[in-house]
Amino acid sequence: MLNKNAPSIIFIAFLAVLKKLRSAFADLLPIILVIAFFQLVVIRQPLPDLGDVILGGLLVVVGLALFVEGLEMGLFPIGENMAHSLARKGSLFWLLCFGFALGFSTTVAEPALIAVANEAAEIAAQANLFESGQTSQKGYALGLRLSVAVSVGFAILLGVLRILKGWPLHYLILSGYGIVMLLTLFAPEEIIGIAYDAGGVTTSTVTVPLVAALGVGLAAIIKGRNPLIDGFGLIAFASLMPMIFVMGYGMLIF
Amino acid sequence: MDFLGDFSGILLATARDVLPIILLITVFQLFVLRQPIPHLKRVIVGGVYVVLGLALFLAGLDLSLFPLGKIMAAQLSDPEFLFGANHAASSADWTAYGWIYAFAALLGFSTTIAEPSLIAVAYKASEVSSGTVNQWGLRITVAIGVAFGVCLGTFRIVTGTPLYLYIMAGYLIVLIQTVFAPKNIVPLAYDSGGVTSSTVTVPLVAALGLGLSETVPGRNPALDGFGLIAFAVLFPIIAVMGYAQAAQWYAKRPKKSSPGGKI
Numbered sequence: 001m002l003n004k005n006a007p008s009i010i011f012i013a014f015l016a017v018l019k020k021l022r023s024a025f026a027d028l029l030p031i032i033l034v035i036a037f038f039q040l041v042v043i044r045q046p047l048p049d050l051g052d053v054i055l056g057g058l059l060v061v062v063g064l065a066l067f068v069e070g071l072e073m074g075l076f077p078i079g080e081n082m083a084h085s086l087a088r089k090g091s092l093f094w095l096l097c098f099g100f101a102l103g104f105s106t107t108v109a110e111p112a113l114i115a116v117a118n119e120a121a122e123i124a125a126q127a128n129l130f131e132s133g134q135t136s137q138k139g140y141a142l143g144l145r146l147s148v149a150v151s152v153g154f155a156i157l158l159g160v161l162r163i164l165k166g167w168p169l170h171y172l173i174l175s176g177y178g179i180v181m182l183l184t185l186f187a188p189e190e191i192i193g194i195a196y197d198a199g200g201v202t203t204s205t206v207t208v209p210l211v212a213a214l215g216v217g218l219a220a221i222i223k224g225r226n227p228l229i230d231g232f233g234l235i236a237f238a239s240l241m242p243m244i245f246v247m248g249y250g251m252l253i254f
Numbered sequence: 255m256d257f258l259g260d261f262s263g264i265l266l267a268t269a270r271d272v273l274p275i276i277l278l279i280t281v282f283q284l285f286v287l288r289q290p291i292p293h294l295k296r297v298i299v300g301g302v303y304v305v306l307g308l309a310l311f312l313a314g315l316d317l318s319l320f321p322l323g324k325i326m327a328a329q330l331s332d333p334e335f336l337f338g339a340n341h342a343a344s345s346a347d348w349t350a351y352g353w354i355y356a357f358a359a360l361l362g363f364s365t366t367i368a369e370p371s372l373i374a375v376a377y378k379a380s381e382v383s384s385g386t387v388n389q390w391g392l393r394i395t396v397a398i399g400v401a402f403g404v405c406l407g408t409f410r411i412v413t414g415t416p417l418y419l420y421i422m423a424g425y426l427i428v429l430i431q432t433v434f435a436p437k438n439i440v441p442l443a444y445d446s447g448g449v450t451s452s453t454v455t456v457p458l459v460a461a462l463g464l465g466l467s468e469t470v471p472g473r474n475p476a477l478d479g480f481g482l483i484a485f486a487v488l489f490p491i492i493a494v495m496g497y498a499q500a501a502q503w504y505a506k507r508p509k510k511s512s513p514g515g516k517i
Contacts, residue, residue, distance in 0.1 A: 017303075028454065030364035035322065038357055043329045049321065056317025059310050064453065067307030074300025078279055078291070085287050094286050101282075105274035111308055112456040114271065115315050119460060120480070127476035169441050170432045177425045184418045193417055193480025200448060200487035201456055208371055208449060236444035239487060 016073075020065035028061060067111070076209055083214040087221045092164070095218075096157050102214065103156035103238065106206045107149040113201050117144040120194050127190070143249060148198050151245030155237035156211060162233070163218050163225065169233040176240045183247045191250025198246045199239040208235060261313055268309040276301065315457055323461025324468070330354050331412075331469040351412050351470075355405050358462065362404035362486060365455040366397040372450055392497060399493030400450050400486050404459060407485035411466050414473055417481040424488040431495040436502050443494035447487040459483055 039047060047053060079102070086098050107113060121141035162172060184192060211234045219230040283291050291297060330353050366372060376389045376396075410420055432440055463482040467473040 027368040030368050031361070031454070031458070034357075034360045034364045035326070038326060038330070038353075042353055042357075043326070045329060047322075048325065053318045053322055056314040056319070056321075059314025060318060060454070061314075063307045063310030063312070063314055065307070066303045067311060070300040070303025070305075070307055072300075073303065074297035075275065075279075075304065077293070078283075078297060081292070082279070082282055082287065085289075086282075089287070094282075098278075098282060098286075101274075101278045105278045108274050109268075109271045109308070111311050111315075112453045114312060115320070115457050116460050116483075119320065119457075119464065123464065123475050123479060127474065169444065173444055174429055174432065177428075181418070181422055181425075184422075190476050193477070193484075196417060196421060196484035197460070197480045197482070200483040202448075230441075232441035232445045234445075235448040236441070239448035 017065055017069045020069050021061065024061045024065045024068075028057075071206065071209070075206075076213070079210040080213040080217065083217045084221070087218050095160055095164075099156040099160040099214065100153040102153075102210060103207070104149045104153035106210055107152040107202050107238075108145060110202060110206050113145060113148060113198075116194075116197065116201050117141040117148075120144060124190065140253070143253065144194070144198075144246065147245045147249040148202055148242045151241040152202050152207065152238045154245075155241035156214070156234060158241075159215065159234040159237040160218065162237075163215060163230050164222065166225065166230065169236070173233075173236055173240060176237075176244070180240070180243050180247075183244060183251075186251065187247040188250050188254040190254060191247055195243050195246035195250065198242040202238055202242050207238060211235060211238060261309065264313050265305070265309040268305050268312065272301070272305055272308070311453075319454070319457045320461045323458045324465030326357065327354070327462050327465030328469045330357055331466055351408070354408050354412070354466065358408040358482075359401040359405040361458065361462065362455075363397045363401035365458070366400040366450050366490075367393060369450060369455070372396055372446070388501075391501075392494065395493045395497040396446060396450060396490045399489040399491075402493075403485035403487075403489030404462075404482055406489075407463065407482040408466060410481065410485075411463060411473060411478050412470055414478060417484070421484055421488060424485075424492065428488070428491050428495070431492065431499070434499065435495040436498050439495060439498040443491050443498070446494045447491040450486060450490050455486070456483060459486060 039045075082098070086095050089095075118141050121137045121144070124140060125137045158172070161167075162169065187195065212232075215230075215232065215234040219225040222230075279291070283289060331351060372393060376392045380389045380392070406420065410417065435443070459482045460480070464475050464479040467475045467477075467479040473479075
């Protein structure tokens with residue numbers, strides 16, 4: 001029974017990956033068209049390392065398709081399930097713990113964040129912002145990622161608390177941006193661009209679906225909350241907090 | 255095989271990155287909820303896919319999207335391309351970089367219009383507004399918002415004006431709009447900012463900014479290279495609230511009898 005089932009699961013999963021590949025290509029088509037137009041019509045110069053770019057592009061598409069399929073097979077159903085069970089359990093402490101852990105763990109594994117943090121560390125090393133060396137560059141990239149991950153964890157915790165208490169979203173968000181502006185005055189110049197970018201970087205493939213599931217699930221279970229009004233807004237917190245925390249990190253290390 | 259060696263390193267780092275999620279699920283499922291994990295086999299296969307896919311994606315990123323964004327930014331802002339040969343550019347004249355702005359705007363538009371999470375948000379928005387906010391209308395509005403944002407961001411890099419001024423002005427507009435926009439659209443609008451910056455867009459746009467700040471005379475990648483993504487996050491918020499305001503105004507105008515706040 002078990003042995004018969006195992007290959008069929010893998011086969012079905014394989015078919016699903018193929019389907020994902022097709023939709024991934026469809027998503028990428030507009031970008032490919034724009035790049036091709038500029039290369040062929042405007043710049044009219046050959047791309048250096050065209051082979052590498054095409055190989056890398058294929059890896060990106062295949063990797064993204066596998067990644068999303070894996071998320072939908074395992075992580076998303078479990079995450080939604082757990083959010084529902086915890087909301088029904090009604091323990092504030094565990095809900096807040098779960099919110100924090102969810103934000104932290106999904107952000108640490110976020111592909112876009114890994115890529116941008118490494119790039120930022122390389123740029124900073126080239127500009128001699130810290131003693132050059134492989135270890136400090138890696139440490140800076142890791143520090144960026146960890147401060148973003150902690151901030152997203154904190155953001156989800158706050159967002160869950162907001163849904164439970166029914167606080168209006170815009171007061172919190174707008175005062176958050178007030179803090180961002182205040183910190184901008186004091187933070188070192190080199191960190192500001194990265195800090196502002198960190199907000200957008202965190203909220204992509206892994207974080208958004210799981211966090212949205214948590215928010216809408218919570219708002220659906222609590223009496224007197226509208227899932228469409230109270231369920232949204234967690235992502236807004238998740239893109240606000242990293243700005244504050246990364247600027248704080250920059251003030252610490254520079 | 256250099257690539258295989260690199261790849262196994264990336265694979266190992268990826269497995270370490272995914273570890274917190276695995277820990278979170280096991281601890282909460284077994285110790286807090288005290289239930290066995292449902293469909294354990296599917297979950298394990300899915301986990302293997304996640305690690306493998308993430309590693310492939312990161313390997314491909316280093317080969318393609320990052321170099322591509324930087325090379326194209328460098329080619330489009332090359333003085334030889336801008337002014338023809340035998341012209342030494344001494345300082346950055348922002349009017350010369352027309353193709354950069356066009357490229358940035360098109361890149362922002364094309365990556366956003368096909369963005370899966372945006373399609374989901376557009377669907378929810380049309381649901382919440384009982385059809386007043388049109389799905390395609392919203393998607394195009396957000397895509398235009400991102401296009402304008404990235405375009406303005408490249409203009410900022412070329413001119414070298416401080417980032418925080420733009421962002422501050424942007425959030426001031428958001429603040430004013432929040433007061434006047436229909437209340438139920440506000441959380442959705444705030445969320446749509448984060449939703450638009452996807453896994454493919456972010457590296458490409460980040461590389462565009464870094465490449466541009468390397469070639470434009472007088473710019474420093476460490477100071478000016480970042481910030482494009484912040485623009486791509488900010489402008490969809492303004493665009494979505496603006497769209498909802500326009501839709502509300504338009505819906506109210508023909509028949510004056512309908513009460514406000516229907517959106």
